[in-house]
């Protein structure tokens with residue numbers, strides 16, 4: 138029971154400064170536990186993407202720590218980094234699938250860190266994966282409800298379907314934590330609901346914490362269990378969804394408040 142409440146992810150005093158002295162992330166600290174779905178909110182340029190990308194080492198931080206189950210990913214090199222990185226699943230706005238491969242092959246690619254051959258792309262991918270890996274990939278596809286699309290080329294799918302393939306690929310990786318960088322920014326409202334619903338279900342039923350960058354406050358309120366608000370690289374809010382008031386949203390979003398608060402319901406409350 139005590140172990141259940143231990144944070145899977147700990148971000149300690151993380152700072153990233155880009156050339157030109159642009160402080161994109163400034164001394165940010167927070168923790169995420171199993172079963173949580175945490176939405177990171179903030180206006181354009183607040184540092185949301187930089188924060189997530191520092192957390193899986195796509196970008197190197199300047200100072201601070203990112204601990205995954207107690208191990209600091211920012212200090213790892215070589216094989217240790219590859220191993221720890223496979224614990225961190227990443228979902229992108231543009232899906233990042235390999236277009237010429239089928240849906241199933243893309244999901245199987247999520248099992249790469251569980252095989253010893255890194256050169257699968259140069260030959261038939263199937264040769265390098267045993268039945269266990271193939272079954273896990275298929276199970277991941279089933280979990281996002283698109284197993285019937287397995288033989289299709291990934292570039293023949295809709296955006297929403299491609300994002301579900303990307304989620305399945307991440308699930309096949311068997312990560313300890315999932316980071317999603319604006320996963321619904323390119324999707325229509327119905328697909329956005331579907332994708333965020335799947336991520337929430339994963340966080341709840343598989344107990345894998347999900348940290349998701351979002352632009353829209355209403356989606357965060359609908360799907361997240363907790364909200365982190367950032368502005369100009371600074372952590373301004375870290376708390377329960379119900380405590381993220383419209384006044385706090387207005388402070389964090391400033392001139393972008395109107396576009397971030399998009400449902401009619403929220404707009405009426407904001408105008409009252």
Ligand SMILES: Nc1ncnc2c1ncn2[C@@H]1O[C@H](COP(=O)(O)OP(=O)(O)OP(=O)(O)O)[C@@H](O)[C@H]1O
Nearest residue numbers: 155156159161179180181182183184185186187188
């Ligand atoms: N490679 C880079 N070099 C220099 N500055 C950068 C770089 N990437 C981002 N920035 C700057 O860092 C700050 C944070 O950018 P970031 O993309 O992390 O914000 P964001 O909140 O994700 O924005 P958006 O919602 O528009 O994607 C911005 O001022 C941005 O211009």
